[in-house]
Amino acid sequence: MKYKRIFLIVCDSLGIGNAKDAKSYNDEGANTLQHICDYCDGLDLPNLEGLGLGNLGNFKGIYPLKSQLGYTLALNEISKGKDTITGHWEMMGLKTEKPFVTFTETGFPDQFIKLFEEKTGRKCVGNKAASGTEILDEYGEHQIKTGDWIVYTSADSVFQIAANEEVIPLQELYDACKIARELAMDERWKVGRIIARPYIGKKAGEFKRTANCHDLALPPFAPTVLEALKTAEYDVIGVGKIPDIFVNQGITKKVKTINNQNGMNRTIELSKTDFTGLCFVNLVDFDAVYGHRRDPKGYGKAIKEFDNQLEELMKYLNHDDLLMITSDHGNDPTYKGTDHTREQVPLLIYSKELIKPHHLEQMDSFAVIGATIADNFGVSLPLVGCSILNKII
Numbered sequence: 001m002k003y004k005r006i007f008l009i010v011c012d013s014l015g016i017g018n019a020k021d022a023k024s025y026n027d028e029g030a031n032t033l034q035h036i037c038d039y040c041d042g043l044d045l046p047n048l049e050g051l052g053l054g055n056l057g058n059f060k061g062i063y064p065l066k067s068q069l070g071y072t073l074a075l076n077e078i079s080k081g082k083d084t085i086t087g088h089w090e091m092m093g094l095k096t097e098k099p100f101v102t103f104t105e106t107g108f109p110d111q112f113i114k115l116f117e118e119k120t121g122r123k124c125v126g127n128k129a130a131s132g133t134e135i136l137d138e139y140g141e142h143q144i145k146t147g148d149w150i151v152y153t154s155a156d157s158v159f160q161i162a163a164n165e166e167v168i169p170l171q172e173l174y175d176a177c178k179i180a181r182e183l184a185m186d187e188r189w190k191v192g193r194i195i196a197r198p199y200i201g202k203k204a205g206e207f208k209r210t211a212n213c214h215d216l217a218l219p220p221f222a223p224t225v226l227e228a229l230k231t232a233e234y235d236v237i238g239v240g241k242i243p244d245i246f247v248n249q250g251i252t253k254k255v256k257t258i259n260n261q262n263g264m265n266r267t268i269e270l271s272k273t274d275f276t277g278l279c280f281v282n283l284v285d286f287d288a289v290y291g292h293r294r295d296p297k298g299y300g301k302a303i304k305e306f307d308n309q310l311e312e313l314m315k316y317l318n319h320d321d322l323l324m325i326t327s328d329h330g331n332d333p334t335y336k337g338t339d340h341t342r343e344q345v346p347l348l349i350y351s352k353e354l355i356k357p358h359h360l361e362q363m364d365s366f367a368v369i370g371a372t373i374a375d376n377f378g379v380s381l382p383l384v385g386c387s388i389l390n391k392i393i
């Protein structure tokens with residue numbers, strides 16, 4: 001074991017363009033970070049820049065340094081799919097060959113909706129691909145009058161249920177999600193995630209989603225690196241959405257968060273505690289609050305805030321800790337539509353002492369991350385992805 005603790009932070013959706021297969025996803029030219037930097041007329045990110053982020057692309061305001069502190073490379077996703085689950089599972093060694101079923105063009109079939117209505121005792125409205133905030137403006141007032149569920153999907157493999165917390169009790173929404181998850185274990189409707197989308201407010205234009213959102217994912221289809229770590233009795237701390245994404249498999253401790261800032265604060269607190277193993281963090285606001293909302297200015301501000309908090313985290317790292325910063329897909333806020341974009345993701349690696357700063361161009365598979373972690377802790381390596389442990393040290 002070279003590193004006692006590894007902190008892996010996923011800046012959800014912070015892609016860096018250039019995916020070899022972007023065309024087959026209709027995402028040619030998408031580049032989340034580059035276009036945010038352009039839109040903001042340059043981003044000043046001293047900590048990420050110091051690690052070497054500027055060597056990973058042409059990002060206005062982020063300069064490529066000759067003497068970067070970190071080890072940097074770009075990763076290509078090899079799975080079929082560009083959603084959160086696919087990206088995170090690949091990081092931990094699973095290659096998804098068959099994409100999850102989607103209902104983007106058609107909405108969910110009548111049979112599924114009927115069963116869901118019968119079992120939950122409420123009717124559904126919506127049932128189409130939509131932005132989660134726009135659909136509240138469309139149906140939120142209707143829901144207050146009727147108590148109907150607002151259901152919707154997207155380009156992702158999801159069934160999302162929006163419910164006003166002041167109209168439908170939160171627990172009833174969670175129970176309905178469980179019912180939907182059971183129904184959607186049927187092969188015909190086996191979507192990657194059922195998502196509870198609670199919100200508050202009284203009229204269109206004023207509805208606000210709350211932090212009580214909850215995902216019910218399919219369990220990973222094979223053991224992941226997280227499982228291997230847990231079996232070998234290492235700590236596997238999941239912060240934010242991580243436990244949901246892996247349906248708690250391989251997780252030894254769950255830490256809930258309410259937003260990015262809180263996620264980083266919780267991570268900084270964890271860095272002051274003693275553990276041996278992995279602290280795996282997802283910062284979802286980049287994606288949910290800015291990427292899908294096509295808000296490049298807000299996204300830029302959020303990256304800047306992350307960069308500030310990163311400085312504090314780095315201060316608390318021990319000499320034998322390793323920090324990895326990456327992403328799970330792109331979500332270019334200047335791109336057409338409101339969905340994820342197929343992009344390469346950055347991998348920035350840092351340790352106070354045990355690192356050989358270097359910029360390596362690119363590698364295939366996000367599983368480079370899981371393989372390196374497995375290698376470090378001496379557990380069995382995943383079937384995909386090469387460890388770079390011996391290169392970074």
Ligand SMILES: O=P(O)(O)O[C@H]1O[C@H](CO)[C@@H](O)[C@H]1O
Nearest residue numbers: 131132133154156158288292
């Ligand atoms: O528009 P909202 O509700 O944020 O939905 C987004 O979040 C879901 C999960 O990533 C996807 O379906 C995506 O469209």
Ligand SMILES: [Mn+2]
Nearest residue numbers: 012013084328
């Ligand atoms: Mn994501």
Ligand SMILES: [Mn+2]
Nearest residue numbers: 287288292340
């Ligand atoms: Mn998303």
